[in-house]
Amino acid sequence: MSSTFSDAGGKPRHVLCVGAAVLDTLFRVRTIPQTSGKVLPHEMLQVAEGMASSAAYAIVRLGGLASLWGAVGDDQAGEQILSELGQAGIDVSGSTRVAGAHSAVSTILIDDDGERLIIPFYDPRLHEDVRKVTVDDLTTFDAVMVDVRWPALALNVLQAARAAGKPAILDGDVAPPEIIDILAKHADHIIFSEPAARGLSQIDDPAGMVPILKKQYPQALIVVTAGERGSYWWNEETADVTHVPAFQVKTVDTLAAGDIFHGAYALAVTEGLTTDAAIRMASAAAALKCSTFGGRLGAPERAEVSVLLGDGERRPT
Secondary structure, three states, X not given: OOOOOOOOOOOXXXXXXXXXXXXXXXXXXXXXXXXXXXXXXXXXXXXEEOHHHHHHHHHHHOOOEEXXXXXXXXXXXXXXXXXXXXXXXXXXXXXXXXXXXXOXXXXXXXXXXXXXXXEEXXXXXXXXXXXXXXXXXXXXXXXXXXXXXXXXXXXXXXXXXXXXXXXXXXXXXXXXXXXXXXXXXXXXXXXXEHHHHHHHHOOOOHHHHHHHHHHHOOOOEEEEEOHHHOEEEEEOOOXXXXXXXXXXXXXXXXXXXXXXXXXXXXXXXXXXXXXXXXXXXXHHHHHHHHOOOOHHHHOOXXXXXXXXXXXXXXXXX
């Protein structure tokens, strides 16, 4: 599969994604229950995903190459996770199967407004052993994108990527503050979810979070995503916050939208797009995902994103 924005030789960019690989069971319900009782879903789907896994899938759908370094157990769920992701076009050969561990699983309720309730289970044994990562290990990759679910490996990958002079991108989602802080200090692109940014900045305004986080992590390009309100990022040229509005769609399912954003952004960075254009491309991909039920399966192809963008975000030649 070739990339619309690939180089003159037609070679698609290759991104390494590090972190979560989960078997999700999705139940679509009319409303999220507020009390105990029984809820009857009107749709059900089981899919292998997770933050890094869904980001990798977005990259493949958009015409790039993606590899996943994740960990699963030596159980049936682990076999299903790696099989599904591999069939989706993601290189999972660098992922780990951990003897005696349970694969990560979650149950997710998604209501008719696209909002969700997630009940995840992560076996700590999955991430006990951490490989060393050298610059040579990253030779074939154009960038790395890590999430917060396997912080020890994520840290090793970020450090190696920066030593190699390759984009080191962090999905700064909700996690213990000390974990986000450690990883953020070694990333040069940080995309914070609004809840994670709120926890670190201690304020509620997404635009106001950006300069605070920039002071904390001056080495990095800072982005805060705020769902339907769009994204905010620190613009070095203007020394101020730039706002990128969200694309308006009928929301059906927000699950994995942030992950699709991160994957699209990572690919856009490797393809040489400006920051504003990369965020617009990522926003378009995330919006299109929200219009489809099915978690990461709603990740759009490049042609769909180009239509929503008006086909105006081409890589500089």
